[in-house]
Amino acid sequence: MPEGTIIKALSGFYYVKNGDQLIQCRARGVFRKRGISPLVGDHVLYEAAKPTDGYILSISERKNVLKRPPIANIDQAILVFSVAEPALDCQLLDRFLVSMEASQIDPVICFTKWDLLSEKEIKIFRLQMSVYEKIGYPILFTSSLKKEGLSELTQRMENRISVVTGQSGVGKSTLLNYLGDSLNIETQAISHALGRGKHTTRHVELLPISINGYVADTPGFSSLELPHIAPSDLEKCFPEFDEFREGCRFRGCMHLAEPDCMVKDAVSKGRIDHLRYEHYKIFLSELNERERTKY
Structure with missing residues (x-):
């Protein structure tokens, strides 16, 4: 049986790439019975009675999955x-990072519209974002207008499948268009009345770029549901806790009201960022509430 990778899903059709061929496929009914939906990025076996039309027969084991996108x-x-325009939402950024950690996907933080800051503002912003660099997250600073930082971004995407996502109106589609003129992704200015961007992407698709890689341009959004993990697993999605959690007095410490908590001690001493810890508490409360409403 031939095999390939789903590079686009639209209106019940799955477009499977196999070498230079692109086969439009439907999924067999057995997938619906099993509650399985093929996803963009899936490696699949298919059969094709015609050169350009076929059916997906099986899906290989996935190494990771994102729910949204x-x-x-x-x-x-x-x-x-x-x-700037829209302003950075650190809580939303931390939600994305938690989702990537839970899905075991390497994140790269990319800041756009760098040209909108003065030299003084740049110094302040870099200092604030050093929190993430100390944790170990790669950070890129880019300006599509001045074409700054784009070569470093291109190098990071070479020979890799990358999902590009983030808050609406941040210049994501503009950034992708600089990576490949053939992408021609629709762009639209932010709504100043709402302070956020309008969605310009309506489906998920793997787009080939000139550096032997693929990129998924995905809908921007201004909120993000936390991943479906147990509340006790949330701390594992904050890598800066690793150094301290083993020193807590209680096994399974949630780092809230427990005495002799080394994570809380690290926060009080500035070794763990206070704002990140506040976001941890907010997310933990949301996960606990989700657990209570399940039953």
Whole structure:
């Protein structure tokens, strides 16, 4: 049986790439009975009675999956946020990072619209974002207008499948268009009345770029549901806790009201960022509430 990779899903059809061929496929009914949906990024076996039309027969085991955007087998996630217009939402950024950690996907934080800041503002912003660099997250600073930082971004995407996602109106589609003139992704200015961007992407698709890689342009959005993980697993999605959690007095410490908590001690001493810890508490409360409403 021939095999390939789903590079686009639209209106019940799955477009499977096999070498230079692109086969429009439907999924067999057995997938619906099993509650399985093929995803962009899936490696599949298919049969094709015609050169360009066929049916997906089986889906290979996935190494990772994102629910939103619905995509599988990603090498890395480029999380695109702007330094201004719209303003940076650190809680939303941390939600994205938690989602990537839970899905075991390497994140790269990419800040756009770098040209909108003065030299003084740049110094302040870099200092604030050093929190993420100390944790170990790669950070890129880009300007599509001045074409700054684009070569470094291109190098990081070479020979990899990358999902590019982030808040609406941050210049994500504009950034992608600089990576490949053939992409021609629709762009639209932000709504100043709402303070956020309008969605310009309506489906998930793997787009080939000139550096032997693929990129998924995905809908931008201004909110993000936390991944479906147990509340006790949330701390594992904050890598800066690793150094301290083993020193907590209680096994399974949630780092809230427990005495002799080394994570809380690290926060009080500035070794863990206070704002990140506040976001941890907010997310933990949301996960606990989700657990209570399940039953």
